Amino acid sequence: MTLILSNDDVERLLSMTECLDALEDAYVELAEGRGVTRVRSDCLTPTGREGAVYGLKSMDGVLPKQGIGAVRIGSDMVTWPRRDGKLRRVKVPAAPGGRYVGLVLLFSTENCEPLAIFPDGVMQRIRVGATNGLAAKYLAREDAKRVGILGSGWQAGTQLTAICAVRDIETIRCFSPNAENRAAFSTEMSATLGVDVTPVDTPEAAVEGADVVMCASSSIENIFFEPWVEPGVHLSSIKRPEIETKAIQRADKVVIHTRDATPMHIATKGLELPERTEGQGWAMTEAVDMAKLTTLPEIIAGKAQGRTSDEEVTCFLNNLGMGFQFAAAGAVVYRKAKETGAGRDLPTDWFTEDVHP
Amino acid sequence: MTLILSNDDVERLLSMTECLDALEDAYVELAEGRGVTRVRSDCLTPTGREGAVYGLKSMDGVLPKQGIGAVRIGSDMVTWPRRDGKLRRVKVPAAPGGRYVGLVLLFSTENCEPLAIFPDGVMQRIRVGATNGLAAKYLAREDAKRVGILGSGWQAGTQLTAICAVRDIETIRCFSPNAENRAAFSTEMSATLGVDVTPVDTPEAAVEGADVVMCASSSIENIFFEPWVEPGVHLSSIKRPEIETKAIQRADKVVIHTRDATPMHIATKGLELPERTEGQGWAMTEAVDMAKLTTLPEIIAGKAQGRTSDEEVTCFLNNLGMGFQFAAAGAVVYRKAKETGAGRDLPTDWFTEDVHP
Numbered sequence: 001m002t003l004i005l006s007n008d009d010v011e012r013l014l015s016m017t018e019c020l021d022a023l024e025d026a027y028v029e030l031a032e033g034r035g036v037t038r039v040r041s042d043c044l045t046p047t048g049r050e051g052a053v054y055g056l057k058s059m060d061g062v063l064p065k066q067g068i069g070a071v072r073i074g075s076d077m078v079t080w081p082r083r084d085g086k087l088r089r090v091k092v093p094a095a096p097g098g099r100y101v102g103l104v105l106l107f108s109t110e111n112c113e114p115l116a117i118f119p120d121g122v123m124q125r126i127r128v129g130a131t132n133g134l135a136a137k138y139l140a141r142e143d144a145k146r147v148g149i150l151g152s153g154w155q156a157g158t159q160l161t162a163i164c165a166v167r168d169i170e171t172i173r174c175f176s177p178n179a180e181n182r183a184a185f186s187t188e189m190s191a192t193l194g195v196d197v198t199p200v201d202t203p204e205a206a207v208e209g210a211d212v213v214m215c216a217s218s219s220i221e222n223i224f225f226e227p228w229v230e231p232g233v234h235l236s237s238i239k240r241p242e243i244e245t246k247a248i249q250r251a252d253k254v255v256i257h258t259r260d261a262t263p264m265h266i267a268t269k270g271l272e273l274p275e276r277t278e279g280q281g282w283a284m285t286e287a288v289d290m291a292k293l294t295t296l297p298e299i300i301a302g303k304a305q306g307r308t309s310d311e312e313v314t315c316f317l318n319n320l321g322m323g324f325q326f327a328a329a330g331a332v333v334y335r336k337a338k339e340t341g342a343g344r345d346l347p348t349d350w351f352t353e354d355v356h357p
Numbered sequence: 358m359t360l361i362l363s364n365d366d367v368e369r370l371l372s373m374t375e376c377l378d379a380l381e382d383a384y385v386e387l388a389e390g391r392g393v394t395r396v397r398s399d400c401l402t403p404t405g406r407e408g409a410v411y412g413l414k415s416m417d418g419v420l421p422k423q424g425i426g427a428v429r430i431g432s433d434m435v436t437w438p439r440r441d442g443k444l445r446r447v448k449v450p451a452a453p454g455g456r457y458v459g460l461v462l463l464f465s466t467e468n469c470e471p472l473a474i475f476p477d478g479v480m481q482r483i484r485v486g487a488t489n490g491l492a493a494k495y496l497a498r499e500d501a502k503r504v505g506i507l508g509s510g511w512q513a514g515t516q517l518t519a520i521c522a523v524r525d526i527e528t529i530r531c532f533s534p535n536a537e538n539r540a541a542f543s544t545e546m547s548a549t550l551g552v553d554v555t556p557v558d559t560p561e562a563a564v565e566g567a568d569v570v571m572c573a574s575s576s577i578e579n580i581f582f583e584p585w586v587e588p589g590v591h592l593s594s595i596k597r598p599e600i601e602t603k604a605i606q607r608a609d610k611v612v613i614h615t616r617d618a619t620p621m622h623i624a625t626k627g628l629e630l631p632e633r634t635e636g637q638g639w640a641m642t643e644a645v646d647m648a649k650l651t652t653l654p655e656i657i658a659g660k661a662q663g664r665t666s667d668e669e670v671t672c673f674l675n676n677l678g679m680g681f682q683f684a685a686a687g688a689v690v691y692r693k694a695k696e697t698g699a700g701r702d703l704p705t706d707w708f709t710e711d712v713h714p
Contacts, residue, residue, distance in 0.1 A: 004707055033626030038398045038415070045393055045421040047466050054466040056419050056426040058395070062411065064402040064625065069413040071430050074714055075464035075471065095470040095709045102714030103462075103471070107432035109404050109411040113452040114432065114460070121712035154713050268421065269390030350361050350701075352452045355478035356511050357431055357459030 001345040005118035005333065009343055013336040014123065016161045019130040019329050020137075024300055026328035027134070029065050031301035037061040037324035041264035044078075044271055052092060053078045053271060061324025066331035067109045072120055072323055075101040080274040084177030086219040087274060089239075106330045114351040116334050116343070120326070123333070125158050127325045128318065131257060131296070132214065132236045133162025135316035138299050138306035139255060140212050140234035145170040148210035150203055150224060151217035152176035152185035155238055157192075159216040164193050167212070172197040175206035176217070204228065215242035220274070226250055229313055236316040243315065245287045251315035253307070254293050258320050261290035290319060358702035362475035362690065366700055370693040371480065373518045376487040376686050377494075381657055383685035384491070386422050388658035394418040394681035398621035401435075401628055409449060410435045410628060418681025423688035424466045429477055429680055432458040437631040441534030443576040444631060446596075463687045471708040473691050473700070477683070480690070482515050484682045485675065488614060488653070489571065489593045490519025492673035495656050495663035496612060497569050497591035502527040505567035507560055507581060508574035509533035509542035512595055514549075516573040521550050524569070529554040532563035533574070561585065572599035577631070583607055586670055593673040600672065602644045608672035610664070611650050615677050618647035647676060 005013075029035035040059040047054035057074035077094040080087060093100050102120035107113065136144070144167045149156055152174055163169055172189070174197055176182040182199040190197045200206050207213045207228050215224055215237040224235065226246035235251065237243045248254055267273065294304040296316065307314055337343050362370075386392035397416040404411035414431035434451040437444060450457050459477035464470065493501070501524045506513055509531055520526055529546070531554055533539040539556040547554045557563050564570045564585050572581055572594040581592065583603035592608065594600045605611055624630065651661040653673065664671055694700050 006707075007710055007712060034402075036400045036402055036623045036625060038400050038621060038623050041395045041417065043393045043395050043417050043419045043426065045391075045419045045426075045466060047421075054419065054421070054426070054469070056417055056428065056464060058415060058417050058428055060398065060400050060413055060415050062400045062402045062413050064404075064411070069400065069402075069411070069432060071413065071415055071428075073428050073462065075426060075469040076714075077469050091713060093711075093713075094468045096468070096705055097709070097711075099706070099709035099711055100714050101464065101469040101471060101709050103708060105430065105460075107413060107458065109402060111451045111453065112411070112432040112434050112458040114458060117708070119708070119710035119712075119714070121710045121714040124714050125712070264395060266393045266395050268393060344707075348453055349456070350363075351460060351474070351476070352454070352456035352458050353364055353476035353478045354450075354456055355364060355476075355482070356448055356450075357433075357457050357476070357478040357481050 002114045002348050002351050003116040003337055003343040004346055005116055005337060005343040007119050007122040009337065010118060010122040010333055013333045013342060014126055014329060016126060016130060016165050018332050019126045020133055020165060022328045022332045023127065023130050023325060024134055026063050027297035027300045029063060030324060031297040031303055034065065035063045035324055037322045039260040039263060040320060044265060044267040044273065046268060046271065047077060049077060051079055053273065059323030061322055061327045062109060063324065063327040063331060064109055068327045068331040069107040069109055070323055070326035070330045071105045072326045073103045086221050088218045089220050090218060104326050104330060106334055113348055123326060123329050125155060127329050128155055128238055129158025129162035131318055132159055132238065132316060133166050134300065135236055135255060135296050136163050136212055136234055137166040139314040139316055140167060141232055141310055144211035146210045147172040147212045147214060148207040149174045149214045149216055150206060151215065152182045153218060156185060156216040157189060159214045160189050160193060163212055163214065164195060169195055173200045173206040175200050175203045217242060231311050231313065234314045238318045240319055248288055248315055250313060252312045254315045255296055255299060256290055256293045256317045256319045257296055258322055259291060259295055261319055263320060359471045359705050359708050360473040360694055360700040361703055362473055362694060362700040364476050364479040366694065367475060367479040367690055370690045370699060371483055371686060373483060373487060373522050375689050376483045377490055377522060379685045379689045380484065380487050380682060381491055383420050384654035384657045386420060387681060388654040388660055391422065392420045392681055394679045396617040396620060397677060401622060401624040401630065403625060403628065404434060406434060408436055416680030418679055418684045419466060420681065420684040420688060421466055425684045425688040426464040426466055427680055427683035427687045428462045429683045430460045443578050445575045446577050447575060461683050461687060463691055470705055480683065480686050482512060484686050485512055485595055486515025486519040488675055489516055489595060489673060490523050491657065492593055492612060492653050493520050493569055493591055494523040496671040496673055497524060498589055498667055501568035503567045504529045504569045504571060505563040506531045506571045506573055507563060508572065509539045510575060513542060513573040514546060516571045517546055517550060520569055520571065521552060526552055530557045530563040532557050532560045574599060588668050588670065591671045595675045597676055605645055605672055607670060609669045611672045612653055612656060613647055613650045613674045613676045614653055615679055616648060616652055618676055620677060
């Protein structure tokens with residue numbers, strides 16, 4: 001049987017702690033060369049909608065230790081609105097019913113069969129949180145108590161869940177440009193985490209005196225700047241351009257997620273892509289030589305050192321997601337779905353064949 | 358609704374002529390930079406089976422003119438047996454029921470929705486045939502009548518259907534190492550094509566005096582050699598190493614399918630891959646500088662010349678498949694499936710989501 005799962009199933013079956021554990025274990029496999037991951041690619045073309053671009057994204061990974069291969073696909077209507085003074089990358093829910101389109105397909109490395117198909121949204125969010133959480137586990141001060149977060153959207157919630165799972169956090173201050181959003185987010189996250197989350201009026205007020213600064217925005221422009229760097233802080237980002245290059249250069253230790261630093265972009269000739277334009281988006285961190293930096297999997301596998309003193313400034317750039325993460329998190333979800341009887345069973349024969357492909 | 362189609366549906370909905378027309382039109386889009394394709398990738402790891410490797414393959418492409426994006430996935434148990442004196446690349450049907458696993462997913466570039474999911478086997482075979490058929494249309498002599506084919510397996514059939522669709526073929530001679538296989542294949546194809554297909558005892562007997570020589574094997578070693586090259590012949594292959602490099606170098610005009618000549622191979626450290634070993638497989642055509650050769654889409658789009666004289670020796674290397682082909686052929690299948698009510702409808706909501714991925 002091939003399981004069809006929903007985002008609700010994934011939410012129920014994959015806790016932050018389980019995702020942290022799964023990724024931590026899987027990253028050792030990756031650093032040791034046993035796990036494999038194929039860099040994200042984006043095929044970009046025109047679509048019928050003005051100001052929008054069609055993007056067919058994919059990334060793959062295999063975690064032999066768990067017997068799972070994963071393909072993650074995004075079929076996106078991408079726009080780049082300027083909102084609250086920042087250029088953003090925002091997907092439009094263009095599919096029937098005003099919905100987004102992202103899928104994960106899991107396969108068995110033992111008999112190749114398609115094990116499960118499910119939407120990617122919830123897992124995507126948890127694994128980004130867990131990745132930055134693991135970075136904080138290895139790079140933030142052991143006694144880190146105060147968090148400053150820049151952002152109050154979809155990704156910000158799991159960033160906080162993750163940091164609270166790896167450190168005893170006492171206070172969180174949140175800034176985002178929209179006062180209503182940051183207030184609602186703070187109220188909601190205070191209740192969820194049992195930790196005081198306070199909305200503040202400026203980014204400076206959020207990050208001043210923080211032990212951990214988390215950037216969790218949809219911005220493709222800088223939102224954290226060099227003068228705000230304080231001794232001993234751990235900085236982290238989920239989008240390449242969030243932390244100003246000068247601030248990255250102030251860090252004593254900069255760690256990246258993957259050395260496959262640039263997604264493959266294959267675009268229709270002449271297509272305009274704001275995030276690939278000089279001076280913004282991906283180009284903003286061109287001065288940082290990713291190839292020379294340590295990766296999070298290397299630190300977890302003990303091949304490189306994490307934080308070495310309380311004064312050190314550390315910086316984690318979640319520079320690009322990996323298909324491999326969906327194999328690791330997918331293994332947990334699939335195992336638990338089978339144990340609990342979750343999802344819909346479809347005949348595997350619909351997704352297999354009797355002819356040599 | 359998201360359509361689930363079967364190989365039988367694809368076989369019924371996609372004729373060789375329709376596939377030839379769809380690819381011919383789509384290749385203009387590709388050559389003009391409007392269509393896009395992402396090079397095939399293979400994530401390769403150990404599996405439980407001795408002598409086998411697990412391979413998670415993927416390739417993507419988007420054809421905006423038809424409003425279709427395609428992802429093709431293979432989840433394969435790959436082996437490299439030596440059979441009839443040649444090293445081969447053979448997939449094992451390891452999935453439940455002794456089945457293979459390959460899927461195509463189609464998406465709309467207009468509203469992103471997942472339009473259809475179906476096994477890849479039948480379409481894979483037709484588009485390989487159609488690709489070499491189009492190459493023959495532009496490169497073989499107009500009056501080509503005699504075909505020699507090396508191979509009698511799964512791919513050989515559509516090679517013959519394709520050549521018969523683009524030229525008035527009168528005789529076909531077939532060699533493959535196994536006498537029983539080539540006899541059965543010849544009987545079957547004579548009936549299907551209404552053209553006399555004769556099994557012969559040696560490769561030389563098949564290719565001597567042929568106007569078109571088609572290599573259609575599973576071999577990853579040379580099967581066609583330089584002394585067999587005759588003036589005016591059109592040579593074609595479906596696997597990189599089939600035609601000896603010296604024979605390729607004898608051709609006046611060598612045309613390739615794509616300049617993305619090498620798939621991305623990401624493998625577990627130390628994994629043994631016969632096809633990547635020196636002196637066989639991919640390495641065998643290293644002396645041919647693919648980057649400098651003309652591509653089939655360029656010739657179809659009129660950006661480069663096809664055959665210019667009857668004496669010219671032409672050679673088409675179907676050097677690597679493209680995800681883009683599945684968008685082009687997929688557009689035909691999807692349109693006809695909707696017109697005829699083929700396939701199973703599943704709720705699109707199963708494959709879309711209400712959260713930002």
